[in-house]
Amino acid sequence: MNTKSLGWTELNFTQIGLGTWAIGGGGWAFGWGPQDDTLSVETIHRALDLGINWIDTAPAYGLGHCETVVGQALKGRANKPFIATKCGRSWGSDRKLFPALRKKTILGEVDASLTRLGVGVIDLYQVHWPQPEEEIEEAWDAIADVVRSGKIRYAGVCNFNVSQIKRIQPIHPVASVQPPYSMLVRDVEAELLPFCAQENIGVVAYSPMQKGLLTGKITRERIAEFARDDHRSRDPQFLEPLLDLNLELVNDTLRPIAERNQMTVAQLAIAWVLRRPEMTAAIVGARRPGQIEETVQHSTLALPEDDLHTIDHALRIRQESIQSR
Numbered sequence: 014m015n016t017k018s019l020g021w022t023e024l025n026f027t028q029i030g031l032g033t034w035a036i037g038g039g040g041w042a043f044g045w046g047p048q049d050d051t052l053s054v055e056t057i058h059r060a061l062d063l064g065i066n067w068i069d070t071a072p073a074y075g076l077g078h079c080e081t082v083v084g085q086a087l088k089g090r091a092n093k094p095f096i097a098t099k100c101g102r103s104w105g106s107d108r109k110l111f112p113a114l115r116k117k118t119i120l121g122e123v124d125a126s127l128t129r130l131g132v133g134v135i136d137l138y139q140v141h142w143p144q145p146e147e148e149i150e151e152a153w154d155a156i157a158d159v160v161r162s163g164k165i166r167y168a169g170v171c172n173f174n175v176s177q178i179k180r181i182q183p184i185h186p187v188a189s190v191q192p193p194y195s196m197l198v199r200d201v202e203a204e205l206l207p208f209c210a211q212e213n214i215g216v217v218a219y220s221p222m223q224k225g226l227l228t229g230k231i232t233r234e235r236i237a238e239f240a241r242d243d244h245r246s247r248d249p250q251f252l253e254p255l256l257d258l259n260l261e262l263v264n265d266t267l268r269p270i271a272e273r274n275q276m277t278v279a280q281l282a283i284a285w286v287l288r289r290p291e292m293t294a295a296i297v298g299a300r301r302p303g304q305i306e307e308t309v310q311h312s313t314l315a316l317p318e319d320d321l322h323t324i325d326h327a328l329r330i331r332q333e334s335i336q337s338r
């Protein structure tokens with residue numbers, strides 16, 4: 014699989030990274046319902062065997078559980094992938110997440126992640142959310158110290174806007190940003206992507222298949238069967254009125270284009286994200302080996318211009334329809 018350097022860093026990431034949010038399982042506010050850990054380990058092994066060379070995780074995913082499962086999967090593996098994890102979301106005995114970016118919290122989080130992951134160094138350490146916003150400079154200063162200590166190789170941010178990145182850049186160079194980006198969430202196109210290109214900051218896009226909606230396999234029946242602790246049941250993209258528009262986009266526009274290009278809808282959705290030159294990689298979530306087997310194929314192919322125009326036109330009509338409601 015093709016690799017790209019992550020902005021100005023020496024990390025060469027495959028254009029598909031494995032996303033592990035769903036591997037955190039259920040039992041917390043942003044869970045994905047029950048998840049079998051054996052299947053999760055098999056999924057991680059399959060991703061690595063298919064050539065994916067980096068994994069994105071976070072302490073928040075399953076409240077430490079996801080990092081532990083990633084650590085188990087990596088035990089004894091000869092070729093270890095790059096590990097990207099995060100900080101800035103803490104939880105108490107009530108299992109509720111809260112934002113926390115104070116220096117003391119960050120220092121504790123780094124050590125806890127290293128232990129759960131069973132590694133001596135974290136390749137990419139990312140602030141999960143710019144919240145509390147008044148603490149981002151303190152967090153970044155703490156992270157810069159940890160980079161100097163050797164426990165972290167590079168530091169990046171998730172969900173930051175350009176002005177927030179500009180606030181922390183003088184403290185320590187920003188290696189990467191991790192924003193949401195899919196056909197349904199395109200906010201980064203106007204300002205963030207051009208800024209990252211100009212500053213040579215790596216971009217790793219999350220939820221490229223909009224949490225499974227853009228795989229062509231989500232139906233109203235499937236949504237009705239989501240586990241009670243699958244947070245997607247509360248996600249507006251999976252609820253009316255957006256759901257109707259989203260299923261129409263998938264069935265009327267994306268499915269025929271995917272078929273014409275001998276791809277699946279999921280592969281088309283990822284290829285669409287990777288069409289942007291600013292994009293280092295797409296973080297592709299999977300919870301079963303078969304899912305990553307599918308999405309790793311064809312999704313780095315260039316899409317024909319006329320198909321890109323057709324998708325753009327359909328997305329514009331969808332947007333107008335949302336605005337007119």
Ligand SMILES: NC(=O)c1ccc[n+]([C@@H]2O[C@H](COP(=O)([O-])OP(=O)(O)OC[C@H]3O[C@@H](n4cnc5c(N)ncnc54)[C@H](OP(=O)(O)O)[C@@H]3O)[C@@H](O)[C@H]2O)c1
Pocket residue numbers: 031032033034035045069070141171172191218219220221222223224225226228230279296297298299300303304305307308
């Ligand atoms: N920094 C942040 O704030 C942030 C936020 C969100 C995500 N992320 C990262 O980005 C990663 C990717 O985003 P994501 O997991 O939200 O969404 P995604 O990659 O758009 O979708 C992943 C989900 O789609 C379904 N899926 C995957 N492959 C499939 C296939 N071949 N056929 C059918 N269904 C398939 C699976 O769920 P089901 O099988 O249950 O349908 C899977 O969990 C996350 O795992 C996480 O590492 C970061």
